[in-house]
Amino acid sequence: MGAIEDFLADCERRMDKSIEATRQEFNSVRTGRASTALLDRITVDYYGTPTPLNTIASLSAPEPRLLSVQPYDPSSIKTIEKAIMESDLGLTPSNDGKVIRLPIPQLTEERRKELVKLVRRYAEDGRVAVRNVRRDVMRHLEELVRNGEVGDDEERRAEAQAQKLTDDHVQRIDELLKAKEAEIMEV
Numbered sequence: 001m002g003a004i005e006d007f008l009a010d011c012e013r014r015m016d017k018s019i020e021a022t023r024q025e026f027n028s029v030r031t032g033r034a035s036t037a038l039l040d041r042i043t044v045d046y047y048g049t050p051t052p053l054n055t056i057a058s059l060s061a062p063e064p065r066l067l068s069v070q071p072y073d074p075s076s077i078k079t080i081e082k083a084i085m086e087s088d089l090g091l092t093p094s095n096d097g098k099v100i101r102l103p104i105p106q107l108t109e110e111r112r113k114e115l116v117k118l119v120r121r122y123a124e125d126g127r128v129a130v131r132n133v134r135r136d137v138m139r140h141l142e143e144l145v146r147n148g149e150v151g152d153d154e155e156r157r158a159e160a161q162a163q164k165l166t167d168d169h170v171q172r173i174d175e176l177l178k179a180k181e182a183e184i185m186e187v
Contacts, residue, residue, distance in 0.1 A: 003144060004158045007137050011162055014133045015169040022126030022173055026180045029119055030089060033183070034061040034104045039069070044083040046076060053080065057100075067091075067102040074098060107184070115184045123177040127170050134166040 027037035036059040043050045053059070057071040057080060069084075071077050074097070081093045081100055091102045107115070141158050144150045150158075 004141070004150060004154060007140055008158060008161055008165070011133055011137045012165050015130045015165055018126050018129035018133065019169055019172055019176070021129070022122055023176055025122040025125075026119055026176060029115055029122075029180070029184070030104070030107075031115070031180075031183045032104065032107050032186065033064055034067045034102075036061055036067065038089060039067065039084075042083055042087050042089075044076065044080050046079065053083065056080075065104045065106075067104065069093075069100040069102065070098065071100075112184050116181050119177060119180045119184065123173050126173045130166055130169045130173070134162050137162045 024040070027035070028041050030038050036054075039053050039059055042053040044053050044056060045051075046056055053069070056073065056076060057069045060068050060070075062068055069080060071080055077095055077097070077100060081095060084091060084093045084100070084102065091104070093100045093102050095101070138159060141150070141155050141162075145152060145155045
């Protein structure tokens with residue numbers, strides 16, 4: 001029975017990773033509220049090396065509609081500004097020589113609808129990833145039965161457990177999606 005438990009534990013671990021990846025995608029989507037998570041994907045060409053912004057600067061959200069980026073090395077301020085402008089965030093940085101300020105503009109209704117479509121696509125990608133994990137586990141279980149390592153009853157029980165894990169994880173993604181949509185539509 002050990003092999004089946006291993007598969008199911010692995011299944012749950014991989015499904016949890018899919019949820020975490022979906023949550024990270026959601027965090028990188030800009031809503032009307034300032035969040036340092038928006039800057040997570042930005043990399044800066046720091047002395048010829050692509051470096052994550054959060055490792056070369058202090059990030060904060062001092063106000064609900066403002067992000068501030070304080071480089072540890074003031075000479076990198078121009079390269080950081082350039083990286084932010086070239087990103088897909090659509091933010092316009094301004095600096096005073098020490099700190100870069102990123103005002104977060106109010107979202108238009110049209111932009112909100114685009115963002116809702118985007119997070120729905122991320123959620124669907126997450127659901128597909130969870131289902132792919134289930135499909136892999138089902139295939140492995142069939143192999144175990146074919147090789148005579150487990151019986152049909154054990155396989156059916158394990159498949160039911162894998163299906164329950166799948167349903168639970170898909171439901172968690174749906175809950176994350178609902179919360180993110182509400183956050184986007186909040187004016």
